[in-house]
Amino acid sequence: MDKQRDFVLRTIEERSVKFVRLWFTDVVGTLKSVALAPAEVEGAFNEGVGFDGSAIEGLTRTNEADVLAHPDPSTFQILPWRGEIDPTARMFCDITTPDGQPAVADPRNVLKRALAAAADRGFTFYTHPEIEFYLLKSSKVENGVPVPVDSAGYFDNVPGGTANDFRRRSVRMLEDLGISVEFSHHEAGPGQNEIDLRYADALTTADNIMTFRTVVKEVAIEQGVYATFMPKPLTAHPGSGMHTHMSLFEGDTNAFFDASGQYQLSTIGKQFVAGLLRHAPEITAVTNQFVNSYKRLWGGDEAPSYVTWGHNNRSALVRVPLYKPGKGQSARVEYRAIDSAANPYLSYALLLAAGLKGIENGYELPAEAEGDVWSMTPAERKALGYGSLPTSLDHALTLMEDSELVAETLGEQVFEYVLANKRREWAGYRAQVTPFELESNLEIL
Structure with missing residues (x-):
């Protein structure tokens, strides 16, 4: 840590950095930032930077307002979009109480x-x-x-198109920030794009996702367009997910790999998937935290609605891919419900906790879903034992409220805040008279 701190202080001086932004995330997943002068960074390393946590969504109760932000020197990066005029850097922070204890409602600490x-x-x-x-x-x-920038589709190559230039610029900027990108391409919806980040430990990934969103927004502004991570901005087109591939390692060994297992998935891997399936409905209020999230989950277009798993089955909630047969390091499972607007710290904490619960209690993996689950009748799904994800934010909150797993993983304060915050959102949504109602009812009733 001392070497990392020394590196940061030396780089600030050598690169003539003028501002250092301290980044952290509120419970909803909104990035927060406070800028320090370079001369203040060493003091921030030693003592933290104090602020009123009660002003941040869900971070503290009013009577526990004082908190400290402690920059993590391993996350130091120069922000490329700031250019060489007044160079600016950033570091993610851990939030503590004045007595040095981790703040229980800091999402990074939850993970x-x-x-x-x-x-x-x-x-x-x-x-x-x-x-x-x-x-x-x-x-x-x-x-x-909303008006998309193009009418292209899945994997389309649009010479000179906005999306091509946008992805190229974004990927280059992410690489400049030390964030490795695996793929980028146009997605199925008009104006819809996908960029895949390389495997990393979950904390690094969550930090990278928060940086990613900022980069995408900044590049969009630079190019005169607007980027949104809203789960379902267009009624007639696919929503935006954040399919996440996951694996557990024991040292250098992938605990999900078994050369003799079905799809080369080990017993631990099967139990992890069983945990994801059993607890998926109760964690959905976090992995899909907005009213709009449920328009994606129940709007078709390959979004998972039912609690199933499969191999080459895009309708399944959990998919077990087999990209590189026989290569143990690549064994993973893919969770397909989480959307791009989720708080990655809280979501990954819950996905991990659900999988670990499956391992701890030896959950048995149900039978694989081999057909198109969407095209089945309700009676067929019921006969096969396929449950469903919540159909609305209200439904998801009801399931979460009774979940010991979620309460234990998030901690009492975050758990209570998420419930209260999202109930307010649902109440506001439910009170709206929508264009759909006016178009359907006004003239005939």
């Missing part, structure tokens, strides 16, 4: 606690997200509908 629980069992948790988003001509709507 750290979950990772520590995995480490106690000998596991390291790795994740690899596929992040989808829409590029729109602006944040304004025309005739009540």
